[in-house]
Amino acid sequence: MFTDPKLKESFSKYSSIMKLPEGAVLMNPGEPIRFIPLVKSGCIRVLRQNDEGKEVFLYHIMPGETCAMSLTCCNVQSLSEVKAVAEEETEVFTVPVTKLEEWQNFKEWRDYISNTYKVRFERMMQTIDDLAFENMDERLWRYLLARSKAKGSTTLQINHEEMANELNIQRESATRLLKKLKDLGYLETGRGQVTLLKNE
Numbered sequence: 001m002f003t004d005p006k007l008k009e010s011f012s013k014y015s016s017i018m019k020l021p022e023g024a025v026l027m028n029p030g031e032p033i034r035f036i037p038l039v040k041s042g043c044i045r046v047l048r049q050n051d052e053g054k055e056v057f058l059y060h061i062m063p064g065e066t067c068a069m070s071l072t073c074c075n076v077q078s079l080s081e082v083k084a085v086a087e088e089e090t091e092v093f094t095v096p097v098t099k100l101e102e103w104q105n106f107k108e109w110r111d112y113i114s115n116t117y118k119v120r121f122e123r124m125m126q127t128i129d130d131l132a133f134e135n136m137d138e139r140l141w142r143y144l145l146a147r148s149k150a151k152g153s154t155t156l157q158i159n160h161e162e163m164a165n166e167l168n169i170q171r172e173s174a175t176r177l178l179k180k181l182k183d184l185g186y187l188e189t190g191r192g193q194v195t196l197l198k199n200e
Contacts, residue, residue: 001038001064001093007106015093020086027084033073035094038066042090043150047083047166057143057166059123060087060150068120071113074100087150136169140177141186143167144196154196 002008017040020026026037029049037044044061046069061067061084069082074097103109140163147156164174178194181187188195 002106002108002112004106004108007103007108010099010103011093011095014099015095018092018094020090020092022086022088022090024086024090025083026086026092027067027070027080027082029080029083031080033070033080033097036066036070036074036097036100037061037084038093038095039063040091040093043087044090044092045085045087045147045150047085048081049083054168055083055165056168057146058082058127059120060146062150065119066112066116068116071100071116087147136167136173137177137180140167140174141181144187144194145200148196148199154199156194156196157192158194159192 002011015038018026018037020042026044027033039061041063043063044067046058046061046067047055048058049055067082067084069080072078073080100113143163143166144156147158148154160174160178161171163178164171167174178187178189182189186196186198188197
């Protein structure tokens, strides 16, 4: 992941590989951050969860990326504020939290962390815009597109209840919105799956 010889050496020495099957939970709200996850392959879906267990989809962590929320929690030594789930079979490098500060003497690491915050901020702003300005059908479509692109497949194994939970809407609303998108020719639905017919 890095080109600086000393950083590469230290990264190889202290990082480990964790393999996650599809749907495995990497992190839950309220849990201590025990390591910094850097995605090697696959992808991680990040969700915000309230005290009642309701969730809303935030963004994906793709190969070569890490979780800005984890970095922030490490910096202030707080508990996780998000839920992280493997979107598909995924491998992550796990880096001890102590290395976040120790590796600051490497410019490449500093640049990597800075870019992580920049990308996450942009995606968070997009999420806020989606919540504030988009119609619900547009929001559902963007959610499905994001998951499709993250998995590299136009067919998603997903049910109405899961979509409703991650968009924080009623299951009936998800069903109605899917029917609208289907009638418009954006997708086809099957038992426990959705197939996207458009890519934008």
